[in-house]
Amino acid sequence: MPSAEELPQCVCGALRTVTRAVTQLYDDAMRPAGLRITQYGLLSRIARLGPVSAAVLVDSLHADQTTLARALKLLEQDGLVRRAPHSDRRAKRIELTAEGGRKLAEARKLWLAAQQRMVGLIGEAEWRAMRGRLNGLLGVAAKESRAAKPRGSP
Amino acid sequence: MPSAEELPQCVCGALRTVTRAVTQLYDDAMRPAGLRITQYGLLSRIARLGPVSAAVLVDSLHADQTTLARALKLLEQDGLVRRAPHSDRRAKRIELTAEGGRKLAEARKLWLAAQQRMVGLIGEAEWRAMRGRLNGLLGVAAKESRAAKPRGSP
């Protein structure tokens, strides 16, 4: 019989275990660029969405606003991202700097190599199937979150 | 057409996004016990494996040794876990305290409720299928890790 690694029964525990293992591989791959995979993902998203407010990124990442704020601060310190004034003066206009664009292009090669290797190992179809299931799980979890937070809790 | 949440194409990014969302639900569920889902998972694993060395837990969790060490320190401070001498005097014999056992029993009810709710939402069969795929991915990632580390890198 196949591997049967000792993945927890817990949905969350299983996800966390696999995520730890996979993150290590991607972080290793990105190391030559001096970026973590999380940072690369954020840069890439900013580039794709264009200059945006933090709130847009938060929605898109399903992450806490404070998590994003700290990540952005690091990228700003490294000169890869700029937080410019926004027409809504509460908000910031978040965009890549020129150096951020260059770093992203450099890092994208590393990411692509890691991604292709990973997808090659598990199989293209397998990854499509898994991503679809992950997407469904995200939808369920996001709906639960929205149900728990807005009314009643505060 | 269905949800089509904006999950990244990146294997790692997709996993991290879903893991964040799911972790929030489980952490919320565990809050009445004063435990995070990670801590519950660790307590549960120690209970199931019996008194063990840290190395056994590290293998089982696919986590770094330092990650585990810090998690154990917190549980020890809370009186839930004990690090007793081991026959191999380099190692520690890690085991639950009596209070740790009680806390685990209390927390297990909360976990079970969250788990049943989550599995109910996505469907039992769906979860089995996803867990199998996650298991396969873990196997691949773990093999890659082993291939990258032991020889060549240091």
Added chain:
DNA sequence: GCCAGATGCATGTATATACATGCTTCACGC
């Protein structure tokens, strides 16, 4: 106009995670 509540961010604190490094102890060849 003006104020109450909502919205958008930032900061303080705490845990989760990993890398580099160092200390202790063990196992093994000689």
Added chain:
DNA sequence: GCGTGAAGCATGTATATACATGCATCTGGC
């Protein structure tokens, strides 16, 4: 017996993540 390298942990540092909270600004009702 005695090094020498390996194994098992702990600590320093850095990022990832989230909760509680606070400040500035905006929006709608009056």
